Amino acid sequence: MNLDLRKIINAAQGLFGAWALQIILGISVRNPLTVVFLVLVYWAASLGNVGSQDSHNNNNCSSVGKEISLHTGLISTAISLATALAMTIYSYDRVTGGFNSALFRYLSLAISFIGFACLINAISNIFCALLSKDRAVIFANSNTIFTVKEDLPPYKGIKAFLVMSLVCFLCWMPYFLYEFPGIMTADSLVQYEQIIGVEPYSNHHPVVHTLLIKLFYQIGYGVSGDPEIGIACYTLFQMIFMALCCGNLIMHLGGKRKQLRALLFYGIVPFNAVFAVTSWKDIIFAGVAMLLFCLVCDMRADLQAEGKQATGGQIIDKQTTDKYAGTDIHNPTAYQWLILVLLGILFALLRSNAWIAFILWTPFLLFAFRKDIVRALISVAAVIISVVIIKGPVFTLYQVNSPDLVESLSVPAQQLARMLVDDAVLDEEDLALIQTAIDTTYIRDLYAADFADNIKELIRAGHPEEIQNNKSKYLRLWMKEVKSNPELALEAWYDLEGGYIYPGVQTKVADMDGIMDNAYGLYWYPKIGGKAVVKYKEIALKMGDFVPLYGMLFSIGAFFWLLVISTVISLRRKEPVLCKILLLLLTLTLLIAAPVVDFRYGYAMVVTMPLWVVYGGRKKVVE
DSSP states (O other): OOOOHHHHHHHHHHHHHHHHHHHHHTOOTTSHHHHHHHHHHHHHHHHHHHHHHHHHTOTTOOHHHHHHHHHHHHHHHHHHHHHHHHHHHHTHHHHHTTOOSHHHHHHHHHHHHHHHHHHHHHHHHHHHHHHSTTHHHHHHHGGGTTOOOOOOOOOOHHHHHHHHHHHHHHHHHHHHHHHTTOBBOHHHHHHHHHHTTSSOOBSSSOHHHHHHHHHHHHHHHHHHSOHHHHHHHHHHHHHHHHHHHHHHHHTTSSSHHHHHHHHHHHHHSHHHHHHHTBOOHHHHHHHHHHHHHHHHHHHHHHHHHHHHHHHTOBOOOHHHHHHHTTSOOOSOOHHHHHHHHHHHHHHHHHOHHHHHHHHHHHHHHHHHTGGGHHHHHHHHHHHHHHHHHIIIIIHHHTTOBOOOGGGGOHHHHHHHHHHHHTTOOOOHHHHHHHHHHSOOTTHHHHOBTTBOHHHHHHHHHSOHHHHHHTHHHHHHHHHHHHHHSHHHHHHHHHHHHGGGTOTTSOOOOSOOOSBOOOSSOOOOOOSSOSHHHHHHHHHHHHGGGTSTTGGGGGOHHHHHHHHHHHHHHHHHTTOOOHHHHHHHHHHHHHHHHOSBOOGGGGHHHHHTHHHHTTOOOOOOOBO
8 A cells, every 4th residue: 555655744733733733722632723723834834845846847947946945944953843842832831831730731832843843844835835936836736735645445255354343353352351340330330230120110211222132141141150251251242243343334434544544543532432432322333223224325336336237327436336246136125125124123113313314314315316216115114113122012011111201301301400500581370380290499519510311310309290290381492482582592502512512512432441430240350451451541531631533533523524424425426315314314303312422322423433524425326
């Protein structure tokens, strides 16, 4: 694989220049401005290369001129380094103020010094380009700076798929050994209580996932008699499942470079490893989403390829041409539709908001497969009917409790609570109606702007049946108060949900360890440990709060805007956006109902990113 060393150097200058600006300005590494800074510094650094290349191509340069140019370059470098050092010293307090560790203080100073040097170099490149007689040529040539080389043919076949999956699994194995038998938070322990019979089954956390944990827990526990081995058995299953999902998605990418980048993303970025060993519904759900998206891409490819056969046209997309070369072209098969039904059912059952998103997505799915409308209708109907039966008669038969109404009231409850906390003027009748359902005495102590569970528990501790029995009355109350206090309502919504659409909101990602304290004898006993292991994990995760651009990978808001931009580009190019629409609908459900901004709630968007960021669908068939 050929590497462009010049572009790598320019990219490094862009990163360090943006890094220095981020530190000096005191903004988060997840602030969108860091991306703008990086692009601008990279572009300015590249101008110097373009200019130097043009001068080297000029055969009329004398040896004296070259010697003068060399001396000028050395003087310019010395001035840049001296200026960078002075700026670093001047900014000492700002650069080091946010760190307690001496290591990070020295590292921050070094980064600032290098970054300032890169910035000065970039600025000098811009001035030289503007003053140069050949500046028109330089700026014209700079259009080539952002060009991307054509990718190499992708890895194919079952062997490549297994190798990709194995690499992911092996990259996650140290985390499994350190977190043995797996990470269990409060949500995980609630499900464990249902598994061992302490609490009745509830679909508050999807019972399908609870039963899946129970299956592997009983296998491990039955063989060993040790509950930790039972938990470890499920954790290993989840790791294998997610590794296979990652391998499958990687094999759907249309070039070696894309595949290797995706492999690095899954294997090296630490939150993927931490989530792979955490007993959460969100992880299995993300894996199902990966399988569903890959299947839909395959089915769309079949339809486009069938269009080529029918019209004698040519498919422009090289990925499709390579994939279907020498094969029989056909519509989506009955087997593919069956798999879509199964994945659709799992998708809808593993998250309550995913069920709503799937319903909203069905018109887009039917339109996309209108050429095979009969089987599309049958498949969609099969998913919807199956989920309705499972959530209704089946749950009733097996006494599976459904989530209460309060669980879906995160946003309206926060908005009304915010109005009470900020002493907004409420209608006396509305205030009395609120106080009928909850005790507002301690609402100021309990209210947290970015966390709705406190207020929901306050409602549950009061009289939630009042809301349940008078839904229309409380709905009118909420609508009336939102209309009367729109600014407070908007502020309360943004404080609760803003992180899903704004990258700069700081949230903790994958910062949990081991098994939370519990009354059931489950405990965390690492198989590997020591200061080196602990420090590596700590640094790997802290880098997401420290390194520009890389930090964007830890921001669900950044993924959202990347998805929006990718969708707009695909629409302009008239490429299919079916999978992207489903992700946007999933995000919409989070924006109207999530109790907190949590990275794992949007994890399906994160792990499918390598596919949707490059997949615009197969291009239109042309004559």
